[in-house]
Amino acid sequence: MPRSLPRLLAAALACAIGLSACKGEADSTGTLRVGLVTDVGGLNDQGFNSLAYKGLKQAKKDFDVKTSVIESQKASDYEKNLAQFAGEKYDLVISVGFMMGDATRKVAERFPDARFAIVDFRYDKVLPNVAGYTFAEEQAGFLAGALAALTTKTGKVGFVGGMDVPVIHRFKVGYEAGVKEAAPQVKILSGYTGNFTDSAKGAEVATSQYQNGADIVFQAAGASGIGVIDAAKQQKKLAIGVDADQSGIAPDYVLSSALKKVDLAVVKAVASVKDKSFKGGNTKLTLADDAVGLAPFGKLEAQVAPETGKKLDDLRVKLADGTIKVKLDKADEN
Amino acid sequence: MEPAILIGLLAAMLRLATPLLLGSLSGIWAERSGVVNIAIEGMMLTGAFAGYVVAERLLDAGVFDGDGTGHLWIGVLAAVMVGSLLGLVHAFWTQRFRTDQIVSGTALNILAVGVTAYALRLVYDVGGSTKLPETLPAILTWSVNGKDGPVGVSFTPLMVLAVVLCLLTHVVLFRTPWGLRTQASGEHPLTLTSLGLSVLATRYVNMAISGGLAGLAGAFLTLEGIGQFNEGMTSGKGFIALAVMIFGRWKPLPSLAAACLFGLADAMQIFLQTLGVEVPAEWLQMLPYVLTLVALMGLMGRSRPPAALGQVS
Numbered sequence: 001m002p003r004s005l006p007r008l009l010a011a012a013l014a015c016a017i018g019l020s021a022c023k024g025e026a027d028s029t030g031t032l033r034v035g036l037v038t039d040v041g042g043l044n045d046q047g048f049n050s051l052a053y054k055g056l057k058q059a060k061k062d063f064d065v066k067t068s069v070i071e072s073q074k075a076s077d078y079e080k081n082l083a084q085f086a087g088e089k090y091d092l093v094i095s096v097g098f099m100m101g102d103a104t105r106k107v108a109e110r111f112p113d114a115r116f117a118i119v120d121f122r123y124d125k126v127l128p129n130v131a132g133y134t135f136a137e138e139q140a141g142f143l144a145g146a147l148a149a150l151t152t153k154t155g156k157v158g159f160v161g162g163m164d165v166p167v168i169h170r171f172k173v174g175y176e177a178g179v180k181e182a183a184p185q186v187k188i189l190s191g192y193t194g195n196f197t198d199s200a201k202g203a204e205v206a207t208s209q210y211q212n213g214a215d216i217v218f219q220a221a222g223a224s225g226i227g228v229i230d231a232a233k234q235q236k237k238l239a240i241g242v243d244a245d246q247s248g249i250a251p252d253y254v255l256s257s258a259l260k261k262v263d264l265a266v267v268k269a270v271a272s273v274k275d276k277s278f279k280g281g282n283t284k285l286t287l288a289d290d291a292v293g294l295a296p297f298g299k300l301e302a303q304v305a306p307e308t309g310k311k312l313d314d315l316r317v318k319l320a321d322g323t324i325k326v327k328l329d330k331a332d333e334n
Numbered sequence: 335m336e337p338a339i340l341i342g343l344l345a346a347m348l349r350l351a352t353p354l355l356l357g358s359l360s361g362i363w364a365e366r367s368g369v370v371n372i373a374i375e376g377m378m379l380t381g382a383f384a385g386y387v388v389a390e391r392l393l394d395a396g397v398f399d400g401d402g403t404g405h406l407w408i409g410v411l412a413a414v415m416v417g418s419l420l421g422l423v424h425a426f427w428t429q430r431f432r433t434d435q436i437v438s439g440t441a442l443n444i445l446a447v448g449v450t451a452y453a454l455r456l457v458y459d460v461g462g463s464t465k466l467p468e469t470l471p472a473i474l475t476w477s478v479n480g481k482d483g484p485v486g487v488s489f490t491p492l493m494v495l496a497v498v499l500c501l502l503t504h505v506v507l508f509r510t511p512w513g514l515r516t517q518a519s520g521e522h523p524l525t526l527t528s529l530g531l532s533v534l535a536t537r538y539v540n541m542a543i544s545g546g547l548a549g550l551a552g553a554f555l556t557l558e559g560i561g562q563f564n565e566g567m568t569s570g571k572g573f574i575a576l577a578v579m580i581f582g583r584w585k586p587l588p589s590l591a592a593a594c595l596f597g598l599a600d601a602m603q604i605f606l607q608t609l610g611v612e613v614p615a616e617w618l619q620m621l622p623y624v625l626t627l628v629a630l631m632g633l634m635g636r637s638r639p640p641a642a643l644g645q646v647s
Contacts (some may be wrong), residue, residue, distance in 0.1 A: 199559075205604050212482055213481075223565065
């Protein structure tokens with residue numbers, strides 16, 4: 001047996017992995033090129049990353065740019081993946097996710113001429129070539145909390161988070177504030193799965209909450225939250241989705257979703273490069289920008305009392321004009 | 335504590351322990367024959383993917399209607415076969431080409447993450463896979479009324495199968511000629527050779543079994559669990575299964591106990607979070623791992639791997 005065969009196999013394998021990771025389009029025409037790097041949740045998470053991809057496709061259509069995506073397989077790849085686009089002189093490199101904050105800063109410092117945009121991260125020390133987009137998750141969480149508190153029949157509602165990072169914590173703080181505003185006597189059970197991928201764990205955390213009396217559980221747990229929606233189905237209770245409208249996963253059990261339009265941030269970032277208005281700094285997208293909100297009730301409209309709908313509209317207006325402010329800790333601002 | 339809470343914990347323990355038990359059995363079959371298999375995680379993930387996609391596609395194509403479970407069982411079969419195939423690949427690399435067993439295992443793990451993510455996109459594009467309308471139904475459900483409504487413990491087919499396979503592994507490993515052959519292959523391969531038996535063949539067969547069991551663990555996650563595949567959904571269960579195997583001293587019955595202990599610790603930490611204990615969630619989440627560390631310390635010196643583990647014949 002030739003000794004080179006295993007090496008050949010290994011090389012073929014490396015190529016296959018390389019190909020699967022990057023579906024790029026070479027360029028020589030001068031069209032703008034935009035590279036997007038996802039976090040480990042992957043493009044099929046039916047929430048955060050898939051919304052970013054939706055935004056990228058939108059931008060491709062609207063602004064006639066060329067786009068490439070790298071899906072990060074592990075956290076230690078973030079820097080490498082970002083540097084790949086920056087090194088190939090892409091006009092804009094987009095990082096999707098809080099987890100990529102440090103990696104983006106490092107790569108941005110290494111490539112001062114490249115432009116970066118990051119979703120879900122703001123830098124206290126502004127970098128001239130990084131635009132950070134964050135969302136007012138607390139407002140979306142607030143509306144979800146009010147909806148849950150006004151709809152619960154057991155007087156207990158649940159919250160399932162992925163990890164206790166600022167982005168998720170903003171959802172939680174908003175949710176708690178929303179419950180308190182709408183029906184202060186309603187109790188909140190909460191738990192974390194410890195990651196954003198383990199859907200089986202998400203199902204267990206939610207099942208535990210349902211079995212202890214919650215009848216509506218709001219999840220902000222990425223792909224592990226898909227398990228929360230499955231638990232709602234198994235236990236014949238209700239779930240509130242996150243980021244995208246997740247009612248498609250289980251239309252009879254997803255009451256609504258706390259929307260966070262990541263696609264909007266991606267489109268805005270690409271637009272700023274296109275019209276040459278790009279500059280480093282932090283932008284917070286809010287209800288007033290129509291960047292966060294609550295998804296329509298869909299099939300479960302009948303479960304929601306008409307006065308609840310009115311109350312939510314009222315709260316929405318008050319949040320947007322600043323009459324109601326959700327109080328955040330300093331640590332949650334990031 | 336009221337009975338409903340205990341039942342709830344027991345049910346969660348069984349669900350959390352099943353993939354760990356299957357994973358540890360996968361490790362036992364491989365390592366008892368002398369092959370280090372750290373690719374259980376990757377085999378599990380690929381099995382979860384293959385099982386889900388086959389079942390979902392069959393349903394989508396109208397070969398089965400959603401009322402039956404035929405498509406799910408064919409999915410289970412596909413998961414086992416794909417796992418076995420990866421097991422054979424691992425055996426081929428490590429035994430035929432004498433690749434380092436850790437390197438081959440790591441390569442398979444990385445490959446599994448990439449291939450499943452890529453294939454998922456090929457089949458469903460972006461926007462996510464659809465959810466299967468039903469998963470494998472429980473054979474037996476026992477429920478009691480708690481103060482917050484009924485709480486039940488369900489015994490699902492793959493859960494029961496896992497326990498049966500555990501007992502079967504025990505019998506085969508310690509009571510049959512094949513079991514002796516497997517042990518010889520892992521402890522002292524030359525004995526086999528001197529008897530005119532093939533070490534290579536023994537390891538190939540055992541790796542196929544090992545891979546199949548890991549694939550079955552994957553099928554449990556998608557076809558009996560949430561009815562959907564998402565990227566990286568095994569989240570390290572294959573590695574925890576290895577710890578369970580070591581904790582179980584490379585023996586099936588102690589591994590069953592170890593898997594249950596681990597599952598119970600995990601169920602406990604979730605329950606404590608729900609209760610709203612004033613301890614950061616991260617600390618509670620450590621509970622199963624701390625327990626493993628403590629238990630392993632207690633076992634120090636008494637848990638001994640097969641002597642010829644990782645060696646090539």
